[in-house]
Amino acid sequence: MRVLAAMSGGVDSAVAAARAVDAGHEVVGVHLALSRMPGTLRTGSRGCCTIEDAMDARRVSNLLGIPFYVWDLSERFKEDVVDDFIAEYAAGRTPNPCMRCNEKIKFAALLDKAIALGFDAVATGHYATLVDGPNGRELHRASAWAKDQSYVLGVLTDQQLARCYFPLGDTPSKALIRAEAEDRGLQVAKKPDSHDICFIPDGDTRGWLSEHLQREPGEILDEAGEVIGTHDGALGYTVGQRRGLQLGRPALDGQPRYVLSIRPVSNQVVVGPKEQLGIGRIAGGRFSWAGEPGMNLSETFNCDVQIRAHADPVPARASLQPILPEERTELHRADATHEVVVDIDLDRAEPLLGVAPGQTAVLYVGTRVLGQFTIDRAVAAQSAAVSEVGA
Structure with missing residues (x-):
């Protein structure tokens, strides 16, 4: 089977590619360049798809003896993930960009290109399991629930599942993956996992949004519809937030208030007691x-x-x-x-x-x-x- 191994530069995708080689498949490694700033550097566990990640993926491919390429999907990533992220916040929603990336980039743009080039499957380092059921291929949780990533793969369709390959799904712990990587001599064995939104590596989502969306002052209402304060931009609030509301008056019962909802059309933030959450x-x-x-x-x-x-x-x-x-x-x-x-x-x-x-x-x-x-x-x-x- 001809397998295109998506290699992020991390330990999971490195071991997945190695296992695909061990299984006797014809494997080619590819790293997706998603940043529009190719000189972007990685800071510990923050950020991904950086120049260091591409270099790490290349070193692993060289060690495995497989061809390696970098595909520039930065324009598609901006349109389908970053711009969608901005539009969703502007509409009063709280999006999950990792889901959109899996849906639009890793298992749409990448898979379409792989099929066009004659590959049979795309391998990734996700922790999930594929099962051939009575109605076709099914996506199941990984054996290690603590590391299970089936949630972020929930956007996959039956056509996409038919071309997916998850070599890590039956591994019971991340520690075993790191130990295997070390045994194989992979330099990424101890590389920290990525956290936060990859295109907001400093983790300051509110600050990043302020640079891309205009903040409009508006009203803060209680659950009865009474105005009890003002805000400098609804996009800076999230449902469940308690701190930083700066309300003009306390609740009658003295209990803290939480953000219950955001109304994008009227630019209002509604707050109320924790029970309403x-x-x-x-x-x-x-x-x-x-x-x-x-x-x-x-x-x-x-x-x-x-x-x-x-x-x-x-x-x-x-x-x-x-x-x-x-x-x-x-x-x-x-x-x-x-x-x-x-x-x-x-x-x-x-x-x-x-x-x-x-x-x-x-x-x-x-x-x-x-x-x-x-x-x-x-x-x-x-x-x-x-x-x-x-x-």
């Missing part, structure tokens, strides 16, 4: 399925839902439903007609906290990734007075 229902569009679901999605089914890469899955019930006019919010995309609706099983789990429109929710049935959607609305889990967050 507990979410019992989420819904949204921009959905996709990781392989043939094998069920009628319009009928309610049991599943687990995960809303962050390192969050615990939560038992829930889900279905695909038409968007009702009275439930459409300003955060729904104008052309969306259906949404995935997920009700948290509050008999077995606590409400979700800190849910923000724009986040990605990934659905699991057992260990299998069923699919994903972008959250457009969330409903507070309160039996007496259910209020909608983000409306």
